[in-house]
Amino acid sequence: MKLLILGNHTCGNRGDSAIMRGLLDAIRQQAPEAEMDVMSRFPVSSAWLQGRPIIADPLYQLSQKQQAAAGLNGRVKKVLRRRFQHKILLSKVAQEGSLRNFAIAPEFAEFAQFIAQYDAVIQVGGSNYVDLYGLTHFEYPLCAFMANKPIYMVGHSVGPFQNPDFNQLANYIFGRTSALILRETVSRDLMTAAQIDTRKVEQGVDTAWLVERRHDEFVASYAVQHWLDVTARRKTVAITLRDLEPFDKRLGTTQQAYEQAFAQVVNRLIADGYQVLALSTCTSIDRYNRDDRMVALRMAKYVNDSEHFHIAMDELNDVEIGKILASCVLTIGTRLHSAIISMNFGTPAIAINYEHKSAGIMQQLGLAELAIDIRHLLNGSLQSVVADTLNQLPALKAKVANAVTEERAKGFTMIKSVLDRIREEQ
DSSP states (O other): OEEEEEEEOOTTBHHHHHHHHHHHHHHHHHOTTOEEEEEESSHHHHHHHHTSOOEEOHHHHHHHHHHTOOHHHHHHHHHHHHHHHHHHHHHHHHTOSGGGGSOOOHHHHHHHHHHTTSSEEEEEEEEEEOGGGOSGGGHHHHHHHHTTOOEEEEEEEEOOOOOHHHHHHHHHHHTTSSEEEESSSHHHHHHHHTTOOOTTEEEOOOGGGGOOOOTTTOOOOHHHHHHHHHHHHSOEEEEEOOOOTTSHHHHTOOHHHHHHHHHHHHHHHHHTTOEEEEOOSBOOGGGOSOOHHHHHHHHHTTOSOGGGEEEOOSOOOHHHHHHHHHTSSEEEESSHHHHHHHHHTTOOEEEEESSHHHHHHHHHHTOGGGEEEHHHHHTSTHHHHHHHHHHTHHHHHHHHHHHHHHHHHHHHHHHHHHHHHHHHHO
């Protein structure tokens, strides 16, 4: 069985890295004979963070080349591509409409030929298909259709659907993929409301739950051991932060308001006898355009007692972050996957909702009370929620452990189902 695993932006986003690692761990466990090639937009850093070979994403390289076009001619081409490229590609795949007669970059046909060597394509999840993120993710299934190869979309959240071009592509592709396996139920509701084809939808889990904890083989690096020593000195609450853009306008708030509100949560925790450790699941390694450490540094100026507020500036992989979170008593995560990694490694977590995926995943776990809308952070009421949560940690820890065990079992069943279907198609 030869599989192409794609959909990963970069393991510089440790949430994406955990999604990838969980899928690979589960496939290795259930199909050790499988040959897997993994693709990422940023293969050098992703290979280092994953500890395995990663190949470069040719469609991302194409988009970068197109964006770099200079001069008036280049700008005109960029506008035309943005407006028509995906419509032409869709028309060619569907073999209908006059746009199918227009030329398109040869890299799409070359990528389809590349896909042809595999038995199947698995496009890992995360929130790839969000209207605000644009249309580029649809190129991969369209190329799989061109190659006449099955593509399984595993562990996704999709939507919102507030863009007509986005909705057209979503309706076509989601209705023709081998399976669209969602990691929560809210996405299906959004699809139904937007009249997006749901015939291929199945319910599954986020593959980050399937990361093995590596108790026997893990050796702490110098940086990890440092933070384990720090968390051993005083009860520690971990936090993760982010730049809210592009969601800030949809949320009706500002980055500064978010940082000031989070600092008040930190101040309350320190006043109550805890120390706070800011970990970052997104850093700017290998040109990645998100770095949550900078958000933590900005927020630090609003923290009253810097002695008990720490910021990890190290480049840690998702397993290393999991090991550090396991030494904390609670995680408060703006980054959804910091909450998932935390709970998978045994520490309860509060997920701050800024889009539907966090609420949906916590709801599916049976832990809806741990999904807190960002408005409660902004109006100050999250402080009391955190205090109440810390007061019931023993019972909560047991409840989280049971929920994670059940979610992992569902996840292994999901992967087995996909692998069984791929074997049948060989």
